[in-house]
Amino acid sequence: MPSIVSSSPSSLQLYSSSTLSPTFTLPSSRFYKPTRLHLPPRPSTTVVSCVSTRPRRKPGPKPDKSEVEELVRVLMKNFGGERPLISTLNKYVKVIRTEHCFRLFEELGKTDKWLQCLEVFRWMQKQRWYIADNGVYSKLISVMGKKGQTRMAMWLFSEMRNSGCRPDTSVYNALITAHLHSRDKSKALIKALGYFDKMKGMERCKPNIVTYNILLRAFAQAQNVNQANALFKELNESIVSPDIFTFNGVMDAYGKNGMIKEMESVLSRMKSNQCKPDIITFNVLIDSYGRRQEFDKMEQVFKSLLRSKEKPTLPTFNSMITNYGKARLKEKAENVFKKMTDMGYAPNFITYESLIMMYGFCDCISRAREIFDEMMASKKEMKVSTLNAMLEVYCMNGLPMEADLLLERARKNRPFPGSSTYKLLYKAYTKADQKELLEKLLKLMDSDGILPNKRFFLEALGAFGSSPASQESAGSTTGLTRPRNSAKT
Incomplete structure (x- = not known):
C-alpha cells in the first residue's frame, strides 16, 4: 500500500506501506492448539441403555451452493402464487434440508415476509431430519431483528432454551x-451492554471480535465516543484482536455522523495495530470527506487509492459523483464519471441515480x-429508488406537476412506485x-393498496430524517450495506 491518509485534522499526510505489517497471523493457529485428553480406564460395570429400534439414516452428501440456490429460487417463486406455503414445502419434502431452510430465511427476510420464516421453521421442526440447532435459532433471531421484531427474537431465544439448546456466542x-x-x-444500547456483561460470565458465550464489532459500531453511530473508546481499551486488553471490520465499521459510523476528527483517530488506531486498509477503508474515507465537502482530502485519498494495490469499486465513484453534485460541482462530477468509464467500469443503477441527483442539484433537470x-x-x-431520484429532482426544483405526470406513467410501466x-x-x-395533488395522491395510494398510518405521515413530513431517495443511497456509497428497494409503511 503506497499511502494512506493521516489522522491529523489539520493536515493530510501520506504514510508509506512500510509502517504496515505485510502479513497476518491467524488467531486460531496462534492461540489455540488441539489437545488430546487421556482418560483413566472405566471400571467394568453393567450399563443399561435405551437403544432406538428405528434404523439410523446415513447422512447423504451436502447439496452444493448452486443446487441450494436453484431450489430456493423455485420455492420462492411458488410462494408468490396461489399455492399455500406449507403445501409447497410438502411438495419438495424429499429434497429440502437445513441448508435450503437457511437460505429461505434469508430470502423471505429480504422481502419482509418474516411471518413466513416462522412457518418454515415450524415445518422444519416436524421433519425427521430436523435437529434443534443453535445455528437455526441464530439465523431466525437475526432475521427478526432486522425486521424490527424484537419481541419475536426474544421469543425465539426462549424457545431455543426450552428445546434443550444451550446458547453460544x-x-x-x-x-x-x-x-x-x-x-x-438508548434503551437498546443499555440492553446490549447487559447481554455483553452477561456473556463475559459464561464459558460458552465469551464475547468474540464480532461482539465487539457490533457494539463499537453501535456506540459510534450513537456518537457515544467515551463508550466506544472504553470498548477499544477493553478489546486491547483482551485476547481478542481487532480486525479490519472493527476499524471500518467504527470509521464509517463516525464519518456518516460528520465526526471527522473521531474517524481520523480510529484510522490512526488502525495503523498502530498494524492493520492494512482495504477498499472499504478507502471508500469510507472518500465518502466521509465528501459528505463534509472536504474535497482536498477526498481527492488525496482517491489518489492514494489509485497508487495502492487496491482497486476502486463502483461505490467509490458513486460517492464522489453524489458529493460533488450536492456541492454543485457539475464538471468535477462529470469528470469522475468519465474516469470511471475510461477505466472500464460499467455504471450500475446507483451510478445513474447519483448522476440524476447530481444534475438535479445543478439545475440541469432536462439532462x-x-x-x-x-x-x-x-x-x-x-x-423504486431510481424513480424516487427523478421525482425528487422535480420536487426540489419546484416542478410538482411534472412529478405527478411521471408518477402516472410509472404506475402503468416500470418501476412501479413503492411506499417510499x-x-x-x-x-x-x-x-x-399543492392540496389538489395531495388529494389525488391519497386516492392513488388507496387504489394501490398502500394504507398510510401515523408512522407514514411522520416520516413523510421529515420527523425521522432525510428524504427516501437519500435514505436509499445512504449506505450504498461505501459498499458496507445493501440498498433497499422501498421503505415500509
Whole structure:
C-alpha cells in the first residue's frame, strides 16, 4: 500500500506501506492448539441403555451452493402464487434440508415476509431430519431483528432454551443485533451492554471480535465516543484482536455522523495495530470527506487509492459523483464519471441515480430526465429508488406537476412506485401547498393498496430524517450495506 491518509485534522499526510505489517497471523493457529485428553480406564460395570429400534439414516452428501440456490429460487417463486406455503414445502419434502431452510430465511427476510420464516421453521421442526440447532435459532433471531421484531427474537431465544439448546456466542451476537435494530436506541444500547456483561460470565458465550464489532459500531453511530473508546481499551486488553471490520465499521459510523476528527483517530488506531486498509477503508474515507465537502482530502485519498494495490469499486465513484453534485460541482462530477468509464467500469443503477441527483442539484433537470429516459428505453436495471431520484429532482426544483405526470406513467410501466415514493411526494406536495395533488395522491395510494398510518405521515413530513431517495443511497456509497428497494409503511 503506497499511502494512506493521516489522522491529523489539520493536515493530510501520506504514510508509506512500510509502517504496515505485510502479513497476518491467524488467531486460531496462534492461540489455540488441539489437545488430546487421556482418560483413566472405566471400571467394568453393567450399563443399561435405551437403544432406538428405528434404523439410523446415513447422512447423504451436502447439496452444493448452486443446487441450494436453484431450489430456493423455485420455492420462492411458488410462494408468490396461489399455492399455500406449507403445501409447497410438502411438495419438495424429499429434497429440502437445513441448508435450503437457511437460505429461505434469508430470502423471505429480504422481502419482509418474516411471518413466513416462522412457518418454515415450524415445518422444519416436524421433519425427521430436523435437529434443534443453535445455528437455526441464530439465523431466525437475526432475521427478526432486522425486521424490527424484537419481541419475536426474544421469543425465539426462549424457545431455543426450552428445546434443550444451550446458547453460544453467535446466538447472543444475534440477540444483541436484534435489540440494536429497535427504535429506542438508548434503551437498546443499555440492553446490549447487559447481554455483553452477561456473556463475559459464561464459558460458552465469551464475547468474540464480532461482539465487539457490533457494539463499537453501535456506540459510534450513537456518537457515544467515551463508550466506544472504553470498548477499544477493553478489546486491547483482551485476547481478542481487532480486525479490519472493527476499524471500518467504527470509521464509517463516525464519518456518516460528520465526526471527522473521531474517524481520523480510529484510522490512526488502525495503523498502530498494524492493520492494512482495504477498499472499504478507502471508500469510507472518500465518502466521509465528501459528505463534509472536504474535497482536498477526498481527492488525496482517491489518489492514494489509485497508487495502492487496491482497486476502486463502483461505490467509490458513486460517492464522489453524489458529493460533488450536492456541492454543485457539475464538471468535477462529470469528470469522475468519465474516469470511471475510461477505466472500464460499467455504471450500475446507483451510478445513474447519483448522476440524476447530481444534475438535479445543478439545475440541469432536462439532462437528469434524459438519463432516466435512457434507462427506461435501454431496459437497464431500475429500482423504486431510481424513480424516487427523478421525482425528487422535480420536487426540489419546484416542478410538482411534472412529478405527478411521471408518477402516472410509472404506475402503468416500470418501476412501479413503492411506499417510499408516496412518502416523498406527500412531503413535497405538502411543502408546496399543492392540496389538489395531495388529494389525488391519497386516492392513488388507496387504489394501490398502500394504507398510510401515523408512522407514514411522520416520516413523510421529515420527523425521522432525510428524504427516501437519500435514505436509499445512504449506505450504498461505501459498499458496507445493501440498498433497499422501498421503505415500509
